[in-house]
Amino acid sequence: MTIYSFWIFDRHCDCIFYKDYKRPSRRLQSKPEVDKDKHRGGPATGTSPLSVDDDAKLIFGSVFAIRNLITKLAGSKESFFAFKTSKYKLHFYETQTNLRFVMITDTEAEGVRPILEQVHAGLFVEYVIKNPLSPAEHSFGGVDNELFNLGLDRFLQPLAMFE
Known part of the structure:
Protein backbone atom coordinates (compact mmCIF):
# COMPACT_ATOMS: atom_id res chain seq x y z
CA MET A 1 0.00 0.00 0.00
CA THR A 2 1.30 3.42 -0.93
CA ILE A 3 0.09 6.36 1.15
CA TYR A 4 -0.08 9.67 -0.68
CA SER A 5 -1.46 11.98 2.01
CA PHE A 6 -3.24 12.14 5.35
CA TRP A 7 -5.71 14.83 6.45
CA ILE A 8 -7.71 15.69 9.58
CA PHE A 9 -10.70 18.05 9.45
CA ASP A 10 -12.44 19.43 12.54
CA ARG A 11 -16.15 19.92 13.16
CA HIS A 12 -15.99 23.35 11.50
CA CYS A 13 -14.76 21.76 8.25
CA ASP A 14 -11.29 23.28 8.69
CA CYS A 15 -8.17 21.28 7.92
CA ILE A 16 -6.30 21.02 11.22
CA PHE A 17 -3.61 18.53 10.18
CA TYR A 18 -2.01 17.64 6.88
CA LYS A 19 0.80 15.29 6.02
CA ASP A 20 1.89 14.72 2.45
CA TYR A 21 3.95 11.62 1.76
CA LYS A 22 4.12 11.92 -2.02
CA ARG A 23 5.31 15.50 -2.50
CA PRO A 24 7.85 17.50 -0.50
CA SER A 25 6.52 18.43 2.92
CA ARG A 26 4.48 21.64 3.15
CA ARG A 27 3.39 23.19 6.42
CA LEU A 28 -0.25 24.01 6.96
CA GLN A 29 -0.56 27.75 6.45
CA SER A 30 -3.32 30.27 6.46
CA LYS A 31 -4.50 31.75 3.20
CA PRO A 32 -1.96 34.05 1.57
CA GLU A 33 -3.01 37.58 0.86
CA VAL A 34 -4.16 37.93 -2.74
CA ASP A 35 -4.00 41.08 -4.78
CA LYS A 36 -7.69 41.52 -5.66
CA ASP A 37 -6.91 43.52 -8.79
CA LYS A 38 -5.00 40.60 -10.33
CA HIS A 39 -7.44 37.81 -9.44
CA ARG A 40 -10.89 39.22 -9.92
CA GLY A 41 -13.70 36.67 -9.99
CA GLY A 42 -11.77 33.69 -11.31
CA PRO A 43 -9.17 31.12 -10.47
CA ALA A 44 -5.51 31.97 -10.71
CA THR A 45 -3.87 30.77 -13.89
CA GLY A 46 -0.47 29.21 -14.36
CA THR A 47 1.22 25.92 -13.74
CA SER A 48 1.91 26.32 -10.03
CA PRO A 49 0.55 23.50 -7.82
CA LEU A 50 -2.47 24.04 -5.63
CA SER A 51 -1.86 25.38 -2.14
CA VAL A 52 -2.59 23.26 0.91
CA ASP A 53 -5.76 25.30 1.52
CA ASP A 54 -6.97 24.61 -2.02
CA ASP A 55 -6.20 20.90 -1.68
CA ALA A 56 -8.05 20.79 1.65
CA LYS A 57 -11.11 22.49 0.15
CA LEU A 58 -11.17 20.06 -2.77
CA ILE A 59 -10.80 17.00 -0.57
CA PHE A 60 -13.37 18.09 1.99
CA GLY A 61 -15.75 19.19 -0.76
CA SER A 62 -15.48 15.78 -2.41
CA LEU A 73 -30.02 8.02 -2.27
CA ALA A 74 -29.73 5.33 0.40
CA GLY A 75 -30.98 7.00 3.57
CA SER A 76 -29.36 8.27 6.74
CA LYS A 77 -28.36 4.79 7.99
CA GLU A 78 -25.96 4.28 5.09
CA SER A 79 -22.29 5.20 5.57
CA PHE A 80 -19.43 6.30 3.35
CA PHE A 81 -16.01 4.74 3.91
CA ALA A 82 -14.04 5.12 0.66
CA PHE A 83 -14.15 5.95 -3.02
CA LYS A 84 -11.82 4.93 -5.78
CA THR A 85 -10.67 6.57 -9.01
CA SER A 86 -8.24 5.28 -11.61
CA LYS A 87 -5.32 7.02 -9.81
CA TYR A 88 -6.06 6.87 -6.07
CA LYS A 89 -8.43 5.71 -3.35
CA LEU A 90 -9.76 8.08 -0.68
CA HIS A 91 -10.53 6.50 2.72
CA PHE A 92 -12.77 8.29 5.21
CA TYR A 93 -13.44 7.93 8.94
CA GLU A 94 -15.64 10.24 11.02
CA THR A 95 -15.68 10.26 14.81
CA GLN A 96 -18.67 10.99 17.02
CA THR A 97 -17.22 14.43 17.71
CA ASN A 98 -17.21 15.19 13.95
CA LEU A 99 -13.47 14.89 13.46
CA ARG A 100 -12.87 13.60 9.95
CA PHE A 101 -9.81 11.55 9.07
CA VAL A 102 -8.97 11.18 5.38
CA MET A 103 -6.21 9.07 3.88
CA ILE A 104 -5.41 9.00 0.19
CA THR A 105 -3.68 5.83 -0.98
CA ASP A 106 -3.04 3.83 -4.12
CA THR A 107 -5.98 1.99 -5.68
CA GLU A 108 -5.03 -1.42 -4.29
CA ALA A 109 -5.24 -0.45 -0.59
CA GLU A 110 -7.78 -2.37 1.47
CA GLY A 111 -8.72 -2.29 5.14
CA VAL A 112 -7.67 1.29 5.88
CA ARG A 113 -10.67 2.14 8.09
CA PRO A 114 -9.28 0.22 11.13
CA ILE A 115 -5.98 2.05 10.60
CA LEU A 116 -7.77 5.41 10.69
CA GLU A 117 -9.63 4.33 13.84
CA GLN A 118 -6.32 3.40 15.48
CA VAL A 119 -4.78 6.74 14.47
CA HIS A 120 -7.70 8.50 16.13
CA ALA A 121 -7.88 6.41 19.31
CA GLY A 122 -4.22 5.66 19.81
CA LEU A 123 -2.44 8.75 18.55
CA PHE A 124 -4.80 11.71 18.22
CA VAL A 125 -6.57 11.18 21.53
CA GLU A 126 -3.36 10.41 23.43
CA TYR A 127 -1.13 13.15 22.04
CA VAL A 128 -3.56 15.91 21.07
CA ILE A 129 -6.83 15.62 22.99
CA LYS A 130 -5.27 14.63 26.34
CA ASN A 131 -2.54 17.24 26.04
CA PRO A 132 -3.32 20.01 28.56
CA LEU A 133 -1.36 22.54 26.49
CA SER A 134 -3.34 21.78 23.34
CA PRO A 135 -6.13 24.25 22.49
CA ALA A 136 -9.73 23.01 22.51
CA GLU A 137 -10.24 24.30 18.97
CA HIS A 138 -7.44 23.88 16.45
CA SER A 139 -8.97 26.01 13.70
CA PHE A 140 -6.46 28.84 13.87
CA GLY A 141 -3.15 27.05 14.13
CA GLY A 142 -3.87 23.45 13.28
CA VAL A 143 -2.42 20.55 15.21
CA ASP A 144 1.20 21.38 15.89
CA ASN A 145 2.20 18.45 18.07
CA GLU A 146 5.58 16.85 17.45
CA LEU A 147 4.72 13.66 19.37
CA PHE A 148 1.60 13.13 17.24
CA ASN A 149 3.56 13.78 14.05
CA LEU A 150 6.35 11.36 14.99
CA GLY A 151 3.87 8.76 16.25
CA LEU A 152 1.92 8.95 13.01
CA ASP A 153 5.08 8.42 10.96
CA ARG A 154 6.14 5.47 13.13
CA PHE A 155 2.69 3.93 12.95
CA LEU A 156 2.25 4.28 9.19
CA GLN A 157 5.79 3.43 8.07
CA PRO A 158 5.56 -0.37 8.53
CA LEU A 159 2.17 -0.36 6.80
CA ALA A 160 3.11 1.60 3.74
CA MET A 161 5.64 2.35 1.08
CA PHE A 162 6.32 6.05 0.62
CA GLU A 163 7.25 6.93 -2.93
Whole structure:
Protein backbone atom coordinates (compact mmCIF):
# COMPACT_ATOMS: atom_id res chain seq x y z
CA MET A 1 0.00 0.00 0.00
CA THR A 2 1.30 3.42 -0.93
CA ILE A 3 0.09 6.36 1.15
CA TYR A 4 -0.08 9.67 -0.68
CA SER A 5 -1.46 11.98 2.01
CA PHE A 6 -3.24 12.14 5.35
CA TRP A 7 -5.71 14.83 6.45
CA ILE A 8 -7.71 15.69 9.58
CA PHE A 9 -10.70 18.05 9.45
CA ASP A 10 -12.44 19.43 12.54
CA ARG A 11 -16.15 19.92 13.16
CA HIS A 12 -15.99 23.35 11.50
CA CYS A 13 -14.76 21.76 8.25
CA ASP A 14 -11.29 23.28 8.69
CA CYS A 15 -8.17 21.28 7.92
CA ILE A 16 -6.30 21.02 11.22
CA PHE A 17 -3.61 18.53 10.18
CA TYR A 18 -2.01 17.64 6.88
CA LYS A 19 0.80 15.29 6.02
CA ASP A 20 1.89 14.72 2.45
CA TYR A 21 3.95 11.62 1.76
CA LYS A 22 4.12 11.92 -2.02
CA ARG A 23 5.31 15.50 -2.50
CA PRO A 24 7.85 17.50 -0.50
CA SER A 25 6.52 18.43 2.92
CA ARG A 26 4.48 21.64 3.15
CA ARG A 27 3.39 23.19 6.42
CA LEU A 28 -0.25 24.01 6.96
CA GLN A 29 -0.56 27.75 6.45
CA SER A 30 -3.32 30.27 6.46
CA LYS A 31 -4.50 31.75 3.20
CA PRO A 32 -1.96 34.05 1.57
CA GLU A 33 -3.01 37.58 0.86
CA VAL A 34 -4.16 37.93 -2.74
CA ASP A 35 -4.00 41.08 -4.78
CA LYS A 36 -7.69 41.52 -5.66
CA ASP A 37 -6.91 43.52 -8.79
CA LYS A 38 -5.00 40.60 -10.33
CA HIS A 39 -7.44 37.81 -9.44
CA ARG A 40 -10.89 39.22 -9.92
CA GLY A 41 -13.70 36.67 -9.99
CA GLY A 42 -11.77 33.69 -11.31
CA PRO A 43 -9.17 31.12 -10.47
CA ALA A 44 -5.51 31.97 -10.71
CA THR A 45 -3.87 30.77 -13.89
CA GLY A 46 -0.47 29.21 -14.36
CA THR A 47 1.22 25.92 -13.74
CA SER A 48 1.91 26.32 -10.03
CA PRO A 49 0.55 23.50 -7.82
CA LEU A 50 -2.47 24.04 -5.63
CA SER A 51 -1.86 25.38 -2.14
CA VAL A 52 -2.59 23.26 0.91
CA ASP A 53 -5.76 25.30 1.52
CA ASP A 54 -6.97 24.61 -2.02
CA ASP A 55 -6.20 20.90 -1.68
CA ALA A 56 -8.05 20.79 1.65
CA LYS A 57 -11.11 22.49 0.15
CA LEU A 58 -11.17 20.06 -2.77
CA ILE A 59 -10.80 17.00 -0.57
CA PHE A 60 -13.37 18.09 1.99
CA GLY A 61 -15.75 19.19 -0.76
CA SER A 62 -15.48 15.78 -2.41
CA VAL A 63 -16.12 13.97 0.87
CA PHE A 64 -19.03 16.28 1.74
CA ALA A 65 -20.67 15.88 -1.68
CA ILE A 66 -20.36 12.10 -1.73
CA ARG A 67 -21.67 11.80 1.84
CA ASN A 68 -24.69 13.93 0.94
CA LEU A 69 -25.33 11.93 -2.23
CA ILE A 70 -25.22 8.63 -0.34
CA THR A 71 -27.52 9.98 2.37
CA LYS A 72 -30.07 11.19 -0.17
CA LEU A 73 -30.02 8.02 -2.27
CA ALA A 74 -29.73 5.33 0.40
CA GLY A 75 -30.98 7.00 3.57
CA SER A 76 -29.36 8.27 6.74
CA LYS A 77 -28.36 4.79 7.99
CA GLU A 78 -25.96 4.28 5.09
CA SER A 79 -22.29 5.20 5.57
CA PHE A 80 -19.43 6.30 3.35
CA PHE A 81 -16.01 4.74 3.91
CA ALA A 82 -14.04 5.12 0.66
CA PHE A 83 -14.15 5.95 -3.02
CA LYS A 84 -11.82 4.93 -5.78
CA THR A 85 -10.67 6.57 -9.01
CA SER A 86 -8.24 5.28 -11.61
CA LYS A 87 -5.32 7.02 -9.81
CA TYR A 88 -6.06 6.87 -6.07
CA LYS A 89 -8.43 5.71 -3.35
CA LEU A 90 -9.76 8.08 -0.68
CA HIS A 91 -10.53 6.50 2.72
CA PHE A 92 -12.77 8.29 5.21
CA TYR A 93 -13.44 7.93 8.94
CA GLU A 94 -15.64 10.24 11.02
CA THR A 95 -15.68 10.26 14.81
CA GLN A 96 -18.67 10.99 17.02
CA THR A 97 -17.22 14.43 17.71
CA ASN A 98 -17.21 15.19 13.95
CA LEU A 99 -13.47 14.89 13.46
CA ARG A 100 -12.87 13.60 9.95
CA PHE A 101 -9.81 11.55 9.07
CA VAL A 102 -8.97 11.18 5.38
CA MET A 103 -6.21 9.07 3.88
CA ILE A 104 -5.41 9.00 0.19
CA THR A 105 -3.68 5.83 -0.98
CA ASP A 106 -3.04 3.83 -4.12
CA THR A 107 -5.98 1.99 -5.68
CA GLU A 108 -5.03 -1.42 -4.29
CA ALA A 109 -5.24 -0.45 -0.59
CA GLU A 110 -7.78 -2.37 1.47
CA GLY A 111 -8.72 -2.29 5.14
CA VAL A 112 -7.67 1.29 5.88
CA ARG A 113 -10.67 2.14 8.09
CA PRO A 114 -9.28 0.22 11.13
CA ILE A 115 -5.98 2.05 10.60
CA LEU A 116 -7.77 5.41 10.69
CA GLU A 117 -9.63 4.33 13.84
CA GLN A 118 -6.32 3.40 15.48
CA VAL A 119 -4.78 6.74 14.47
CA HIS A 120 -7.70 8.50 16.13
CA ALA A 121 -7.88 6.41 19.31
CA GLY A 122 -4.22 5.66 19.81
CA LEU A 123 -2.44 8.75 18.55
CA PHE A 124 -4.80 11.71 18.22
CA VAL A 125 -6.57 11.18 21.53
CA GLU A 126 -3.36 10.41 23.43
CA TYR A 127 -1.13 13.15 22.04
CA VAL A 128 -3.56 15.91 21.07
CA ILE A 129 -6.83 15.62 22.99
CA LYS A 130 -5.27 14.63 26.34
CA ASN A 131 -2.54 17.24 26.04
CA PRO A 132 -3.32 20.01 28.56
CA LEU A 133 -1.36 22.54 26.49
CA SER A 134 -3.34 21.78 23.34
CA PRO A 135 -6.13 24.25 22.49
CA ALA A 136 -9.73 23.01 22.51
CA GLU A 137 -10.24 24.30 18.97
CA HIS A 138 -7.44 23.88 16.45
CA SER A 139 -8.97 26.01 13.70
CA PHE A 140 -6.46 28.84 13.87
CA GLY A 141 -3.15 27.05 14.13
CA GLY A 142 -3.87 23.45 13.28
CA VAL A 143 -2.42 20.55 15.21
CA ASP A 144 1.20 21.38 15.89
CA ASN A 145 2.20 18.45 18.07
CA GLU A 146 5.58 16.85 17.45
CA LEU A 147 4.72 13.66 19.37
CA PHE A 148 1.60 13.13 17.24
CA ASN A 149 3.56 13.78 14.05
CA LEU A 150 6.35 11.36 14.99
CA GLY A 151 3.87 8.76 16.25
CA LEU A 152 1.92 8.95 13.01
CA ASP A 153 5.08 8.42 10.96
CA ARG A 154 6.14 5.47 13.13
CA PHE A 155 2.69 3.93 12.95
CA LEU A 156 2.25 4.28 9.19
CA GLN A 157 5.79 3.43 8.07
CA PRO A 158 5.56 -0.37 8.53
CA LEU A 159 2.17 -0.36 6.80
CA ALA A 160 3.11 1.60 3.74
CA MET A 161 5.64 2.35 1.08
CA PHE A 162 6.32 6.05 0.62
CA GLU A 163 7.25 6.93 -2.93
